[in-house]
Amino acid sequence: MGGDVEHVLAAIARAAERHDRPDLRTRVEVAQARLADPACRVVVCGEFKKGKSSLVNALLGARVCATDADVATAIPTYVRYGERLEAHVLDEESPGSSRGAAVGAAELDTVATGHAGPSARALEIRLPRELLAGGLVLVDTPGISGGLASTHAGIALRALAVADVLVFVTDAGAELGAAEIEFLTQAAALCPVVLGAVTRVDLYPQWRRIVAADAEHLAAAGLSIDLFPLSAPLRHHGLREGDRELLLESGYPQLTARLAAEQTGVVGSGGASAAAVGASVVGQLVAELTAQRRGLDADPAAQEQRQAWARAREQASDLRTAGSRWQQVLFDRMADLGAEVEMDLTVRIRALRREASERIAQMPPARLAADLGPWLQQRTTELLLDHQSVARTHADDVADAVAEQFGSAAAELRRGLDLGGDEPGAVRDIAFAPTGSASASRLDMGLVALRGGSAGAMITHAAGLVLGLAFPVVLPAALVLSTVLAGKSWQSAQKAQLRALRADTDRAVAGYLEEVDTAARKDTRDAVRRLQRRLRETFSARASELFTTATRSAESLSTSMTGNDEARATRRAELDSELDALRSLQREVGALLTDLLPVPA
Incomplete structure (x- = not known):
């Protein structure tokens, strides 16, 4: 087709x-x-050390992703088709970003595991493989240990924002945990197709029970996800020996066939858009x-037809002007969109700020370091996901409103030009870019150094000096009073220390959320500007085409009559x-x- x-x-x-x-x-x-x-992006993600990179390597029959026991993927790796093996650093976390320095085969692991410096945001590898020739792009992402609380969850979710298929990787050593189910629930709302890969079935005799239990957990969470039991060693051995039975037993042919089917569907939708x-x-x-x-x-009606074309030309000219109705709708709705999404972000950040302050006040001091950081990371990720969903909904509403107004203004013109009705899918390919998800790496939630102890010592020492003047006379009373005052001083010092600790933690949280707010607000504003430019350019181009068609048709009609x-x-x-x-x-x-x-x- x-x-x-x-x-x-x-x-x-x-x-x-x-x-x-x-x-x-x-x-x-x-x-x-x-x-x-065509590009069908398949994002591979999961917890650390569950076999994500091994899965990508097994699918391709080549070692392109680091799989050593002591290393882990730290930046997204995009693997796509190329006439020969080559790799480049990408400036941003997307396959469409500008390509940086070339990377040799010996340096792939160094770059992918984050040891090439902070400038390496992503890695793109090209190689000649039949699986990739049709436009399939495999994306190996960093591990998300801890689900949405992971510092790498944002990277995986950003990749999912433009993904066509998600392959979530777990292994047969244990059932899916609560954090994994939570991540899958959020991911399913972002990605149209979610598949599950249960790796290392060759290592665990009880893998069938694990797969069945995973299926039950997913069903209980309301998730419809097909699970594929996989064995990378069987896959590689089957390829080396040419053993078809081993290949089938590895599970990879079934997964490959499913990915090919999904790719065909994505390419088919692109074909419909092109045909439109x-x-x-x-x-x-x-x-x-x-x-x-x-x-x-x-034809005696030719003069009337020429007048109709002249009117169509005027209508098309109106569509091109900055004062046209669809342009006004675009300007007004985009202004409303910007205000709505910024207000949504402000409200969410403030609510999280209050929630964090309440949690700090109630949480035992000894648990601040261990519990607050992961909780805040998870809540921030959820906040940005919800904000992104709201922004996308508003963006779709704006695009629909502008398209409706443009179509209404051009309806009579289209009938006059006999263009055969509306163009299917004219605006549906306009995507609202996702907002960024800030990392929690800058937030240090460690316990601050003890404070107030020196002040407590000074108070106790001063009381002792005063009481010491009367020591020979009132020794028993002095001992009792000194003990009471020292106890009160110590309690006061402890309270002051706790207040200082919570105040410092609260300030650290405020600073972190301020950075999140700044980064997310910038991303949102950039996305709104891109959407406005895209809508304006798209409809302006269509208006110019209609104007040219109407003008040339009117001129041709007049010329043909002579x-x-x-x-x-x-x-x-x-x-x-x-x-x-x-x-x-x-x-x-x-x-x-x-x-x-x-x-x-």
């Missing part, structure tokens, strides 16, 4: 070139480029040539032939859309 879409798009691009429509040809070429480089672009472009070409053909017939009979007859034959070809393309792309678009339930 993908090849059919490519063939039709190529024919439509040639038609746009023949009719001197570089704007429409550029639009088709962009769709062709997206179709030629083709339908829109060929519709405008047909409208323009139809106007020329009507003018050649000397000239001698012989020239008109020759031009009529040319247009009939070209319209037949374009309408054939129109029917072909329409049939593709029917096959590619999902059937409404």
Whole structure:
């Protein structure tokens, strides 16, 4: 099906070139480029040392991710197709970011495990593998020990924000824990497809019982996740020996087949989007040539048609102006969006600040170091996930509102141009970028040094000096009073010390949340600006196309009404032939859309 879409798009691009429509040809070429480089991102994540990197290596039949017992993946590693093995550092945690320095094969482990310096934010590896040739991208993420409380949970969740499939890795040594179930619950809300991989089944005889128990835990949490028992050693041994039975027993062929099926679905959705672009472009070409053909017939209604095209040109011109209704809706709704998401973040940060203060006041001092840090990290991750969800919902509402207003303003124009209705999926590919998830590494929740002890010693010492003046006379009373005062002094010192400890911890939490707020607010503002620019550029380009089509059609209609009979007859034959070809393309792309678009339930 993908090849059919490519063939039709190529024919439509040639038609746009023949009719001197570089704007429409550029639009088709962009769709062709997206179709030629499909990407199905499969994010592999799980707790530390559960076999994530071994799973990636086993899928590819090559050691591209570090798997030594004393090292662990520290930055995301993106593995995609390439004609030869090569690796580069990425400036940001995404496969589309700019590529930095090349990395040699001997240095891969050093970079992936975080020993290449803080500038290495991610690693991209390319190699020739059939599994990757269709656009599959495997993403190996750092371990998330502790679930949402993990300092690496934010990295995994950022990767999930653009993932098509999540493969959550656990092993057959133990059942899924509460932290893993909690993470999967959050991840399932971000990723459309979640699969479970139970590794190391060759090491644990009780693996079937573990898989069954994991399935029960997932079902109890309301999660529908297919589990794949896997053995990397069996996979590698089967590949070396060419033993098909060992390969099947390893479980990897089943997982590979499922990933291939998911990839086909992702590529199919890209094909539908590309076909929709083709339908829109060929519709405008047909409208323009139809106007020329009507003018050649000397139809008495041609004058009325020419006036209709002139009105369509004015309507299209209005759509291009900054004062058009859809532009006003975009400006107003984006201003509202910015205010709403910023207020949402402010309210959430303040609520977490109060919650943390209450927890600090109630928590035993000895537990501050052990409990507060992980709790705060988890709550921060949950906060940013909820904020991201709210921001995305508002962004979708804005995109829908602008699309509706643009469509309403252009409805009469589209009918006049006979473009064949709305373009499916015109705005649905506009994604709202996720906000960043700040790390808790800067928050030091260790116990502060004892304070107030010196002050307590000074108070006790001063009382002793005063009482010592009367020592020969009132020795018994002095001893009792000294003991009482020392006890009260020690209690006071302990309370002061505790107050100081909690005050310092509270200030540390406030500083951490201020950093989280600053980073998240910047990411949100950047995302809002990107969305506004994307919507403006998308609809402005469509308005310009409609204006060009209306202008050229009106001019063609006027020109066609002049000239001698012989020239008109020759031009009529040319247009009939070209319209037949374009309408054939129109029917072909329409049939593709029917096959590619999902059937409404």
